[in-house]
Amino acid sequence: MKQVNIALYKTSIVIGASKLKQVLWYFTNVLILKNSFLPGTGIRVFFLRIFGARVGRGVVIKPSVNIKFPWKLVIGEYSWIGEKVWIDNLVEVTIGNSVCISQGALLLTGNHNYKKISFDLMTAPIILEDGVWIGAFAIVCPGISCGTHAVLSVGSVATKNLEPYRVYKGNPAIKVSERIIE
Amino acid sequence: MKQVNIALYKTSIVIGASKLKQVLWYFTNVLILKNSFLPGTGIRVFFLRIFGARVGRGVVIKPSVNIKFPWKLVIGEYSWIGEKVWIDNLVEVTIGNSVCISQGALLLTGNHNYKKISFDLMTAPIILEDGVWIGAFAIVCPGISCGTHAVLSVGSVATKNLEPYRVYKGNPAIKVSERIIE
């Protein structure tokens, strides 16, 4: 059978920022975003905007957050990014209004083509529509769209698109109930 | 359909400590508890007790632990808190004797009412009775009681109470076997 040879791997990703900007962000991410010291939200939102993220008013960003490329990030109004959330946005991640991403959740946009000898990188954007709740330590896989007000339960893994106003649970996540808002 | 509006969110949690104590704990947690440098156990137990935790003798607390409110934490004798354990105790968490919480495990006491427009915070205490073992990177959800000597396997998610002397596995965790101690 054929074998993978990672020495043949080449990344084809379009980063979309100068080398200088990348390096500056690398250290800003470590010093400001990943930092577990800095309470509050303002300084993190400030630096995200400086580096090109579109962040609406009322957004809360907790300490110890990890964001790959802020210039590929859009966050609407009054959304929350919890402690230790990791937005690994090699490509665009779009987060709507009143979205809650709870602590430790992971948004993944990168995958590998494990059917290729060269183990090529594959990327796909993530969309979280208004009112979505991603539970603590849940994982959203590359290319997933979460319809408005979908809920992904704690520790669950979304490998398929989530329908609006539905609750999903498990690994892989399956639909378990409706979300009816009073 | 109705929509969540997180701008309406108000927390009703009773923190149970002065603002000064909260700020001092915030930085103690970052500098001492979350710290991955400090080996041993004594300094972490010392500060937890200073801030109101009840910690029995023989307790081991590894580096890189994250504890929300130590004044809402009780740990019995000879229990272990592993590396990177996160006790997110907005309300009481009670841990018995000879309990093992393995590395990376998460005890969650906070939830949101996703059926309300205002996405209200809901909290519920956690009880781990004597001899319980919470496996590595497992998650205990708000309000869960783990009966004496229950086992939650590695990476599993407890969404219902665990019966004594039973072993649970999966996400959500289901009962898979008995725990018979020789």
Add this chain to the structure above:
Amino acid sequence: MKQVNIALYKTSIVIGASKLKQVLWYFTNVLILKNSFLPGTGIRVFFLRIFGARVGRGVVIKPSVNIKFPWKLVIGEYSWIGEKVWIDNLVEVTIGNSVCISQGALLLTGNHNYKKISFDLMTAPIILEDGVWIGAFAIVCPGISCGTHAVLSVGSVATKNLEPYRVYKGNPAIKVSERIIE
């Protein structure tokens, strides 16, 4: 029913390094390996080799990695260790060529005998053969062998050996498809 008494616990593990070497590694691990500042790979590979790891050429080791005992670690050529990977190798972990361990994955070699009053430590080595891919935040349990080119999907938990050229998913992970390389 009988009860666990962790005060009776004794570890029988053979560490395989002098006390001095252990202490030096403890701080090297914190300062260099776990460090989220240091980009690149060279400095981490350099220190791993100094402390006895066998690391092949072309290996990439990302920041924020946690390795227990480098003198019990073998990594082949052109393999990748992702950000926040935790290799908790109380005993030998052997990683082949062109293996990818994605971000946040955990290799666990320690377990406890929960049928003993003394909650004895049990350890078992892990083998990842050539071309294996361990997905992001997946967990490999103690004693597991992953056959050549097996894939463990994102967030999945391997509790049994993985067959070569097969894809596994879920917690616990089950076989879902073949991996055919073009």
